[in-house]
Amino acid sequence: MKIVVDAFGGDNAPGEIIKGAVSAVTEEDGFSVVLVGKEDVIKKELSALGYDGKRIEVFDAPDVITNDDSPAEAIRTMRQSSIVKAYGILNKDPEAAAFVSAGSTGAVLAGAVLLVKRIKGINRPGLCPVLPTVKGGSVALIDCGANPDCKPENILQFAKMGSAYAKYVLGVKKPRVALLSNGTEDKKGNELNKAVFPMFKENPGINFLGNIEARDILSGDYDVVVSDGFSGNIALKASEGTALAFLSILKDGIMSGGLRAKLGYLMLKPVFKNVKKAMDYNDKGGAVLVGLEKLVVKSHGSSKAKSIKASVLQAKALAESGLTDEIKRVFESGND
């Protein structure tokens, strides 16, 4: 099995990406990595890191798509970019199981949609990050940004894919599915949600618990929260922003709180470290794009080696989990 990695995607590329790939192959057996990007730079970095093994291939791609490029246009025109080249490998090499990138989210998603074959029966793939809950478990949030404009049937498909994800990746037997809305009552929602609600209710393949507000996403009472890509992105980013704001306000308070606060901080440091770890969904790898014949893992743009390693190992685990086959089975058999 090969995991294809965008060596030139992200704020800390290529150094941290290459380091992360080396860590991943050092930590686990049973797969190899294809680093895609400027060949000479990658090779130099690899030898600087002292890596001379056979489990990392390098595939040349002289161009880089940045956050300033228009995603869909870049995918169409920058054929020599690391992202387009990586998708080419995914399509051609049956050994290539997944793609990991910390590059432009828009370009990674546009490339996936335009260049990678979808699973039969799925109109749009969904981006599915996994967040920590207050009960210590996890919740999958799908779609978080691949599809800013959705039709009801897209959202129904996200629910089915999310359920398969929770089953095969999070190990939940009967995933509890909720629909993200502006209230918990059955009739709450915008027009889109109101059209989706009865479809969820009537589908025997979805263990549907009803509408939830965004404040309940992290409650631990649900395994899958389903949303259109625009609202899901807003929920995800608002959570992220609030966690960061909380830490920032706390830090300011400690800094200006005199000796007592600083001593208190030192004593609570291990607790803070655990909280930060619990809240940091990036540490657990990236957001997975599901619904395609091959897996795509989008790491955070600010990923360092540790996150890239986590994403590569996550991609490998996903490829081994049977998730793609399960989704195929669900969509072949109809509603279940």
Place this chain on the structure above:
Amino acid sequence: MKIVVDAFGGDNAPGEIIKGAVSAVTEEDGFSVVLVGKEDVIKKELSALGYDGKRIEVFDAPDVITNDDSPAEAIRTMRQSSIVKAYGILNKDPEAAAFVSAGSTGAVLAGAVLLVKRIKGINRPGLCPVLPTVKGGSVALIDCGANPDCKPENILQFAKMGSAYAKYVLGVKKPRVALLSNGTEDKKGNELNKAVFPMFKENPGINFLGNIEARDILSGDYDVVVSDGFSGNIALKASEGTALAFLSILKDGIMSGGLRAKLGYLMLKPVFKNVKKAMDYNDKGGAVLVGLEKLVVKSHGSSKAKSIKASVLQAKALAESGLTDEIKRVFESGND
């Protein structure tokens, strides 16, 4: 000036609501309160609290709309409810400047839309809570739930009303306005956002800084964040949920962290208290519905006396601020 208060709205009604109203008139002069609800119960509570002043009137309303009632239907059919009666007072009594309720958000909003006159030029009022930022300031988020389905012109109106709010209530000379989206680039967004973006850009009355992601709402770089009511509600509730999740995970960590953690917590207690206060937007009163001839303040459903007092005093301050006149001026003069 009279502030009309729903004595039977909210989880802690009527006791905490009545207590909050008494605190408000005790703390500030220059206004009176009309408590709407079951007259005998309210009168009993008032005398139990030892209040025998002339600044609280009681207006009888035998019915209560709950969260289980369908909002629009309840407004149409439950004419004897505290919410419908309160809007009646708002419409009839020129002295009645504002309505405060901690009751069903849906019913308060539906009642406002169906029963209260809108300011000329405004198609839909917007719900506008004020959140704390990491820089110690405030940001107004409009619309947060009054309008789950919006047209581009509704969102343009929210931007103008939000700017007026930031000017007249938050005291910002030239409010910095952002559009909530799924990315910061100009072309990001769903179809609705893409239609709104150029309208913001071209409007001389809006100091438009561009699209932002939900993670930047609390950054302190913006005074007004504009959104459709569905996405805005999700951003608000996701922030709230994450702050609560953060506190909960922190608490668990302290509880299981042994003596060291508990000592550390005691030393940091004043800091935690400040953080909690900084993050708690309920403490500062409720979310304001703007765009109507009269003001409506929606307090959190879980409001206790302290929040109700804050909301009543906020309603009074809003009525005195000249906000409604400023909004009228903006919408009369066209684009500025």
